[in-house]
Amino acid sequence: MQLSVYIIASLFVVVPFIFSPFSSELFELPKMLTVYAYTAILGPLAIYRYYQLNKLLTLNRLTQLLFGSLILFYLSQLLATLFSIDRHLSWFGYYSRINGGMLSLSAYLILAVSTYILLYKEHVITVLKGVLLGGVILLLWGLPAKFGYDVTCLVATGSLSVSCWTSDFNPTVRLFSTIGQPNWYAAHLMVIALTILFIITTGTNLVNKKYVQYERYALFIMFLLTCIELVWTGSRSGMISFLIAIIIFTLGSWYKKVKLPWMYLVFAVIPLVVLLYEPIKGMVIKPVPEATPATVTEASSVATTQSVTPSSQIRLIVWKGGLELLKRYPWLGTGPETFALSYFFTRPAEHNLTSEWDFVYNKAHNEFINTAANSGYIGITLYTFMLLTMAGIAAYLFYPTKGGIRSHLALLVFSMLAGLSVSNFFGFSTSTTQLFLYLFPVLLLIYMKEPDTKAFSKPGVLAIFCYIVFLVIAGNYLIDYAAADLAYAKGKGYKNSEAIAPAYTYTAHALLRRKEPIYLDQQAYLSAQLSLYYQSVKDLKHRNQYAQQAIQMNKETLDGSPFSLTYWRSRGRIYYVLSLAYMSDKPKQSKEYLSQSQQAFKKAEEIAPTDPKNYLSHALVLSEDKPEDAKRLLRKALKLKPNYPEALEYLQLLEKSVE
Numbered sequence: 001m002q003l004s005v006y007i008i009a010s011l012f013v014v015v016p017f018i019f020s021p022f023s024s025e026l027f028e029l030p031k032m033l034t035v036y037a038y039t040a041i042l043g044p045l046a047i048y049r050y051y052q053l054n055k056l057l058t059l060n061r062l063t064q065l066l067f068g069s070l071i072l073f074y075l076s077q078l079l080a081t082l083f084s085i086d087r088h089l090s091w092f093g094y095y096s097r098i099n100g101g102m103l104s105l106s107a108y109l110i111l112a113v114s115t116y117i118l119l120y121k122e123h124v125i126t127v128l129k130g131v132l133l134g135g136v137i138l139l140l141w142g143l144p145a146k147f148g149y150d151v152t153c154l155v156a157t158g159s160l161s162v163s164c165w166t167s168d169f170n171p172t173v174r175l176f177s178t179i180g181q182p183n184w185y186a187a188h189l190m191v192i193a194l195t196i197l198f199i200i201t202t203g204t205n206l207v208n209k210k211y212v213q214y215e216r217y218a219l220f221i222m223f224l225l226t227c228i229e230l231v232w233t234g235s236r237s238g239m240i241s242f243l244i245a246i247i248i249f250t251l252g253s254w255y256k257k258v259k260l261p262w263m264y265l266v267f268a269v270i271p272l273v274v275l276l277y278e279p280i281k282g283m284v285i286k287p288v289p290e291a292t293p294a295t296v297t298e299a300s301s302v303a304t305t306q307s308v309t310p311s312s313q314i315r316l317i318v319w320k321g322g323l324e325l326l327k328r329y330p331w332l333g334t335g336p337e338t339f340a341l342s343y344f345f346t347r348p349a350e351h352n353l354t355s356e357w358d359f360v361y362n363k364a365h366n367e368f369i370n371t372a373a374n375s376g377y378i379g380i381t382l383y384t385f386m387l388l389t390m391a392g393i394a395a396y397l398f399y400p401t402k403g404g405i406r407s408h409l410a411l412l413v414f415s416m417l418a419g420l421s422v423s424n425f426f427g428f429s430t431s432t433t434q435l436f437l438y439l440f441p442v443l444l445l446i447y448m449k450e451p452d453t454k455a456f457s458k459p460g461v462l463a464i465f466c467y468i469v470f471l472v473i474a475g476n477y478l479i480d481y482a483a484a485d486l487a488y489a490k491g492k493g494y495k496n497s498e499a500i501a502p503a504y505t506y507t508a509h510a511l512l513r514r515k516e517p518i519y520l521d522q523q524a525y526l527s528a529q530l531s532l533y534y535q536s537v538k539d540l541k542h543r544n545q546y547a548q549q550a551i552q553m554n555k556e557t558l559d560g561s562p563f564s565l566t567y568w569r570s571r572g573r574i575y576y577v578l579s580l581a582y583m584s585d586k587p588k589q590s591k592e593y594l595s596q597s598q599q600a601f602k603k604a605e606e607i608a609p610t611d612p613k614n615y616l617s618h619a620l621v622l623s624e625d626k627p628e629d630a631k632r633l634l635r636k637a638l639k640l641k642p643n644y645p646e647a648l649e650y651l652q653l654l655e656k657s658v659e
Helices: 002-017 028-056 061-082 087-092 102-118 121-142 151-157 182-202 209-232 236-255 262-268 270-277 296-300 311-328 339-346 349-353 367-398 404-425 431-447 461-496 500-513 517-536 540-560 565-581 587-607 612-622 627-640 645-658
Strands: none
Touching (some): 002 102, 002 431, 028 431, 087 102, 182 209, 182 236, 209 236, 236 270, 311 367, 404 431, 461 517, 500 517, 540 565, 612 627, 627 645
């Protein structure tokens, strides 16, 4: 039992810290795989303990209400998955993020249940100490990065600098430590700050009573550093959610006549001072003009360079598209984690006039709209019910008592829920914030759980054997997942540098480990490129072999993801490359492949009618046979995005060639 406590406490230390410089995504994917590993370890232990307790484990009404709300939300997502436009995405999540799919939701639910079964009242503080320890690591790890000495870069490249980051993702400008993005780090810091205040107001000793005075200094320094690093994230939504959470916690403490040290409150207003000091214009939401028809002359006068569009304006546009999706798919949405696909259905044309016009938005940057778009009114209703249930339980357990740990634990949970809800309103959940959301309310209920009279007996040989077998199976799955991603990442790197042969080899290794649509899509394109290469060296046998492989893999990818704009664009590029590979000796087949390419881009236009890139790509493959149709498509692209230099240049080139 004691081991289970430390395993659960280590969740909040290990998961936030985990990252991998070798995976396709540096932060979130390794964190989610770690969450799955913890789920595999704790789930069977909870089952064994539940089997031991048999009828001794009773659930009070509040516990039944909490887990009932969790299960209802889970079932709504499961139902939405059954009717999803892409079941693979809905189950496994958007690749590289993977948080939000049914597999991740299953993991969080199992962790919540396991935590309740395995822990007791005396273990709650141990888990919160784990939160603080994880916070210390994050704060100290991120601190030197602000001054240009990022330890993450040292691990990834061997250079203690910020040279491994792009100018748009620089920790000296906006800090993110090992969490992944500034807004995510800000949400995490908010929970750390609340946990520190809980420890202070309850007088909890972290190590030993004789070190109390040193602990107070350490907690104060940690709280001060939390406030400062929160400001360094540059996250307005994070600072607002932090202030709301701290205000709620402060008012709750005063209501219970428990005074917070005034120095903590003084430093807690640092984010507020920064928010007021920063130019207010940065927070003003300016309307983005509607995309209007533009002549070629007008388009040519638009500057090809564009200033960075404020995130607030972009969010409004994405929210608009997300709410339109809810109107089109009102009851069950398009499926969990399908926003990256479905947003193109309703993407507002004014998105083309922003600096992030060609970004893929896998989330709506609003957890509530994202949930509504992905799982409809049923999903958003039950998600809201789950949050209100958690908050209601915390409020219920806060008021009857005069003070003490349980009362302040309830206040901690309520404040955290308020802060996370505000943060998620302007963003979305991540692996670390989901752990807080699912496990903190459970810790509150554990604190009022009656201790079990039955001691934890040692498992028998058969139970140990079954546990080991399960861990081997689960471990093998996760190792394959991680190894496949590493191979895919290497293949992608070689592909981007146009080293086709090693890219193909590494992607093939990835597919041997795990069959992901994104791997198939990459390999299909690489196969087409190899087909073209073998045509150039007159090896017709291998040309035909790789051509058929490209066609088959692309078909398999689209059979599973028929609404993926990315895969339809890949189909267009693949068939265009194949048309080049067969142009010299089989002109009829080359024309057929070219026709397939045109049809693919036409399908892309149907899926994403407001995306100008589709019309440019379609025009490129139409220009030789049907230059007038190509010009028509280019004008349509310029109508959607007047400042589209590639479309403008190609249109001018076509017009000159006609003259």
